């Protein structure tokens with residue numbers, strides 16, 4: 001996407017690069033500074049770069065609206081409350097718990113939201129106010145106006161993509177990829193974490209773009225699901241050989257097949273009745 005000048009203008013960053021700039025162990029020790037060491041007085045944040053775009057990825061990357069809000073908050077806090085922060089968005093997707101409230105809070109903090117996808121970022125100044133700045137050229141679809149917004153720094157909310165080596169991983173584990181490149185679940189509603197291969201589960205953003213709460217919420221699945229799955233168990237050995245130890249029961253001892261069944265053997269590992 002050459003129109004946004006990434007790689008051409010040194011003050012155009014991807015979301016991931018800006019995350020690094022904010023990090024206490026990053027190159028600036030967590031301070032938001034331009035390459036010349038000065039603090040920016042205005043920052044533009046461009047949403048949906050490569051997402052929701054038929055020329056790149058049709059899907060929504062789900063996380064960028066919220067990290068754009070997080071960046072707006074951090075900029076105001078770290079650089080100063082008079083710093084101009086302008087978001088260019090198609091529509092705001094603040095779907096999680098407390099997210100809509102955070103969006104409202106950012107508006108109260110003075111962050112600007114312009115509905116429109118910028119067409120270009122240029123350094124060609126048409127007025128003294130644009131001299132030495134990056135100019136974001138966009139339409140405000142709510143006002144029906146064409147805008148030129150001069151800023152010191154630009155953050156591009158780039159699309160979350162499947163990793164390049166996902167086909168190799170899919171081949172090794174015998175799982176499939178969807179048309180978007182992410183690993184394919186067995187069923188979107190009934191088996192969102194299972195795959196077509198028994199014993200192989202999906203957790204996190206390898207299945208599709210996710211924020212941390214959504215990624216973490218998938219974690220219990222591989223741990224609590226029985227292995228082999230009931231479907232596989234029907235076809236494989238249904239009964240463990242005498243004397244074997246079920247590995248999932250902590251502290252279990254081998255029980256001889258001829259040993260009498262005592263009430264305690266009807267207890268599960270936590271001591272409650274099955």
Ligand SMILES: Cc1cc2nc3c(=O)[nH]c(=O)nc-3n(C[C@H](O)[C@H](O)[C@H](O)COP(=O)(O)OP(=O)(O)OC[C@H]3O[C@@H](n4cnc5c(N)ncnc54)[C@H](O)[C@@H]3O)c2cc1C
Pocket residue numbers: 015016019063066067070160163165169203204205206210211212213215
């Ligand atoms: C710029 C940006 C800002 C974000 N900010 C937020 C935020 O503020 N809050 C929030 O909730 N979410 C945020 N997110 C989303 C968040 O990063 C993801 O939800 C989260 O990282 C998903 O976790 P994961 O474990 O599924 O994947 P990842 O964090 O990507 O972890 C996958 C790991 O697997 C490793 N790996 C991959 N393939 C292989 C392989 N073949 N062999 C060995 N290792 C492999 C990778 O190296 C990586 O370490 C942000 C995302 C971006 C891009």
Ligand code: SF4
Pocket residue numbers: 047048049051052059060061062063064065066090091092093157
């Ligand atoms: S989460 Fe927001 S910025 Fe990211 S692709 Fe979806 S709508 Fe665009």
